[in-house]
Amino acid sequence: MITTDIDSAANALRANQLVAIPTETVYGLAGNAFSDAAVRQIFLLKKRPAYNPLIVHIKSTDDLSLVAQHIPDMAYQLAARFWPGPLTLILEKKPHISDLITAGKKTVAVRIPRHPLTLDLLHRLDFPLAAPSANPFGSISPTSAHHVAAYFKDNLEVILDGGNCEQGVESTIIGFENNQVVLYRHGAVATDEIAAIAGPLKVHTSDNMAPVSPGMLSRHYSPQTTTVLTDDIGNCVKDFYGKKIGVLVFSQTLTDEKIAHQEVLSAGGQLAEAARNLYASLHRLDRLQLDVIVAERLPEVSLGLTINDRLERAAKQ
Ligand code: TXA
Ligand code: MG
Numbered sequence: 001m002i003t004t005d006i007d008s009a010a011n012a013l014r015a016n017q018l019v020a021i022p023t024e025t026v027y028g029l030a031g032n033a034f035s036d037a038a039v040r041q042i043f044l045l046k047k048r049p050a051y052n053p054l055i056v057h058i059k060s061t062d063d064l065s066l067v068a069q070h071i072p073d074m075a076y077q078l079a080a081r082f083w084p085g086p087l088t089l090i091l092e093k094k095p096h097i098s099d100l101i102t103a104g105k106k107t108v109a110v111r112i113p114r115h116p117l118t119l120d121l122l123h124r125l126d127f128p129l130a131a132p133s134a135n136p137f138g139s140i141s142p143t144s145a146h147h148v149a150a151y152f153k154d155n156l157e158v159i160l161d162g163g164n165c166e167q168g169v170e171s172t173i174i175g176f177e178n179n180q181v182v183l184y185r186h187g188a189v190a191t192d193e194i195a196a197i198a199g200p201l202k203v204h205t206s207d208n209m210a211p212v213s214p215g216m217l218s219r220h221y222s223p224q225t226t227t228v229l230t231d232d233i234g235n236c237v238k239d240f241y242g243k244k245i246g247v248l249v250f251s252q253t254l255t256d257e258k259i260a261h262q263e264v265l266s267a268g269g270q271l272a273e274a275a276r277n278l279y280a281s282l283h284r285l286d287r288l289q290l291d292v293i294v295a296e297r298l299p300e301v302s303l304g305l306t307i308n309d310r311l312e313r314a315a316k317q
Contacts, residue, residue, distance in 0.1 A: 002145045002159045006117060009160045010124045018042060018155075020134045020148040021057075021121065022162025023113035025086045025170050025188050026141040026279065027148045028057065028131030029156075033067075039100045039130050045155055048137045053103040054130040055088050055171070056110050059122035067108050067128060069094050072176050074198055081197055084114035086167055086188035090175035101130050111171055117162045133170060138220055140286065140314075143168050143279045150283075168276035169306050177202070186306040188275065205309065220313040221279075223286040225293050229308075229315040233296040243291035248281055248311075250274060250298050261288055271303040278307055282314065 003009075009019045013030065016038050021030045029046060031038030033056045043050060056067050061079050064071060068091035075089050093108035102108050113119065122129065133141040134148045142148045145161035153159075172187030174194060181198040183191055185205060195201055225246070230236035237245060237256055247254060247262045251269040254262065263281035265274035285293050295311050298304040 001157060002149060002161050004117065004161050006121050006124065006160070009121055009158050012158045013038075013121075013125060013129070016041075017157055018045060020142075020145070020152065020156055020159040021113075021118045021129065021131060022115045022145070022160060022165065023057075023086075023118055024084075024115050024166045025113075025168070026143055026165055027134040027145070027159075028055075028113075028118075028129070029134040029148075029152070030057070030129040030131035032125075033057075033097075033101060033128040033130040035127075036098050036100055039098060042130060042132065043100070045152065046132060046135070046137050048132060050100075051103050052132075052137070053105060053109060054101050054132050056097075056101065056108055057113050057118070057122065057129040057131055058110060059112065059119065059128075061112070063128065064091075064110065065094075067094055067097055067110055068092060072179075074181060075176065077197055078174065078194065079112075082189055082193075084112040084119060086114070086171040087111060087194070088171040088173045088185075088187075090173065090184065107175070109173065115162050115166075117160055121160070138222055140221060140223055140282050141170065141279050143276075147279070147283055164276075164280070166276065167272075168278055168280075169303070169310060172306075174198075174201075186309040188303070188306065190302040191305065192302060220316075221310045222314045222316075223282050223293060225286050225290050226317075227293040227295060227311075227315045229295050229297055229311045231297050233294060237294050240292050240294065244289070246285040246288055246290040246293045248285065248293060248295040250296055260290060261285065265298075265307075271298070271301075271307070274298065275303045275307055278310065 088111040143165040167188035172189040173185035
């Protein structure tokens with residue numbers, strides 16, 4: 001059921017059921033973080049491998065002590081600047097945090113989401129919410145309640161509808177290794193905003209063999225349709241003449257009648273708007289029975305880095 005009724009979401013979560021929740025980044029598939037049964041259900045429904053840990057969503061920085069310990073001062077500084085918001089911190093976990101959530105790691109991922117419905121929900125609950133993005137493992141993340149319903153309507157009693165996600169790409173993930181601040185996943189907070197507080201970041205965003213953070217897997221966030229990423233979209237499209245071609249461009253539409261469908265991420269060339277539209281555009285393209293999606297690489301700055309990261313993973317065979 002798609003609803004805006006926070007009480008029914010809270011009741012379902014108290015009864016150990018899963019609920020889809022809106023956040024400012026993407027929708028999450030949430031369960032009681034203190035219930036192994038609920039957490040196990042998240043992995044089952046998402047078909048998520050057990051080595052892929054979950055983010056714990058809390059309502060206030062005070063609640064950090066419920067899940068993490070030995071928290072570096074820099075973590076508090078970043079939290080003060082970006083929470084509630086799309087920054088996930090990897091911290092040493094409290095012993096009682098389940099190995100299911102952390103995939104056996106000594107660390108736990110934590111953030112405070114910035115969506116009024118979900119913050120209200122968290123305040124009504126006496127437990128934090130474990131929640132990955134509400135999509136089957138490896139597929140395109142949902143940025144509307146409708147996207148979630150298309151994946152899981154038969155399996156979820158409650159999909160809490162908070163409208164279209166304001167940021168549209170997942171949180172940025174930051175950790176701390178030997179007093180260094182490390183970037184594990186590009187996300188909705190641009191890295192230069194983090195570097196302004198934390199200094200230069202060590203970048204550790206791809207590692208296929210033993211992913212510290214499975215958003216690192218080279219193929220992820222993927223449409224079913226074959227996807228190609230290019231720096232030269234006008235020419236690349238020509239390689240697929242004769243096929244049913246969909247195109248994803250940053251701001252400039254192509255004039256080429258051989259293209260079956262085009263998605264423009266931001267006509268005004270705004271990266272934040274492009275990020276907000278990215279997954280909805282991919283969902284639409286993926287429903288059109290195309291032979292190929294040709295996507296244009298965005299400028300390699302700020303949120304352009306995050307969008308390109310997702311497109312690269314979407315395009316990996
Ligand atoms: O914006 C978001 O982060 C959304 C919303 C729902 O909060 N959630 C999200 O969750 O993107 P998910 O599960 O799709 O991605 C979580 C990422 C994964 O790449 C996971 O590997 C990483 O967080 N992660 C979780 N715990 C970790 C840990 N202890 N160390 C390193 N990475 C971790
Ligand atoms: Mg995900």
